[in-house]
Amino acid sequence: MTVLVIGATGNVGRPTVAALLEKGVSVRALSRSEDNLAKLPDGVEGVVGDLESGDGLDAACAGVDRVFLITSNGETESQRGVNAVNAAQSADVKHIVFLSVKSPEADPAVPHYRAKLPIEDAIKSSGMDYTILRCNFFMQTDLSIIPVVKEHGVYAMPIGKLGNNRVDARDIADCAVRALTEDGHAGKEYALHGPDTISGPGAAEVYGEVLGREVVYGGNDVDAWGKPVEKFLPPWLLDSLKRMFLKQQQFGGIATAEEVAASEQAVGHPLRTFKDFVKEHV
Numbered sequence: 001m002t003v004l005v006i007g008a009t010g011n012v013g014r015p016t017v018a019a020l021l022e023k024g025v026s027v028r029a030l031s032r033s034e035d036n037l038a039k040l041p042d043g044v045e046g047v048v049g050d051l052e053s054g055d056g057l058d059a060a061c062a063g064v065d066r067v068f069l070i071t072s073n074g075e076t077e078s079q080r081g082v083n084a085v086n087a088a089q090s091a092d093v094k095h096i097v098f099l100s101v102k103s104p105e106a107d108p109a110v111p112h113y114r115a116k117l118p119i120e121d122a123i124k125s126s127g128m129d130y131t132i133l134r135c136n137f138f139m140q141t142d143l144s145i146i147p148v149v150k151e152h153g154v155y156a157m158p159i160g161k162l163g164n165n166r167v168d169a170r171d172i173a174d175c176a177v178r179a180l181t182e183d184g185h186a187g188k189e190y191a192l193h194g195p196d197t198i199s200g201p202g203a204a205e206v207y208g209e210v211l212g213r214e215v216v217y218g219g220n221d222v223d224a225w226g227k228p229v230e231k232f233l234p235p236w237l238l239d240s241l242k243r244m245f246l247k248q249q250q251f252g253g254i255a256t257a258e259e260v261a262a263s264e265q266a267v268g269h270p271l272r273t274f275k276d277f278v279k280e281h282v
Helices: 013-022 034-038 057-061 077-090 116-124 139-144 146-152 169-181 200-211 222-229 235-251 257-267 274-281
Strands: 002-006 026-031 045-048 066-069 095-101 129-135 188-192
Touching: 002 013, 002 057, 013 026, 013 169, 026 034, 026 057, 034 045, 057 077, 066 077, 066 169, 077 095, 077 116, 095 116, 095 169, 116 129, 129 169, 139 146, 139 274, 146 200, 169 188, 169 257, 188 257, 200 274, 222 235
Parallel strands: 002 026, 002 066, 026 045, 066 095, 095 129, 129 188
Antiparallel strands: none
């Protein structure tokens, strides 16, 4: 079996590639950057291609049995994803696994959530078997702010006071590997949550406990959060992320006990906790 991973160098793609290799699966990876491909483990077949233009997609999909599609956030995400689906369909790929979000159609609209919908529509009308992973907020989103937490004692991610059952990207990868290598996942949509509900103040408390010092929540001001990153993020994405945080503040992302149990069953092992994530990364 040959699996193509599109988005192989990100927080979900990297552990997926590693786990597939451990299972003896032939892994192909698509990236625009030869440098990024060079950082992948030995044994991965790297293919240079561009989802936006479509260059290299036919070669990447040729001879592939299954595809794991991870699309990066951005204004052209829908078209990039549809291009990948069309190339996979043309190459007679049997099964596609797509990394999406829970309820991308729900109001209030979050643009980078809504961007998933045309991709899902293309997948469902393609005739290929498919599995869709609907993920809660990633724990790994914190990687960008851990230096701030350590230096200033402030948890600066404005996720609100209701909380999300945040999921470790490695658990998402483990679910993806099962869907890519086992039978019985065709037509399934898995909502993936973590085992504990983490709010902004709750996250600060966990960091404080692990660091052995006081850590405070920086508050819900999304504009204040955006100031330090506006130099690095395009305006469309910055606005979309602010909308996401405002939605989290208003509605949270709390999973029921039944939903957590279903997530664990889909992942195939006990779910990683937020505290374990923090211990590992600080």
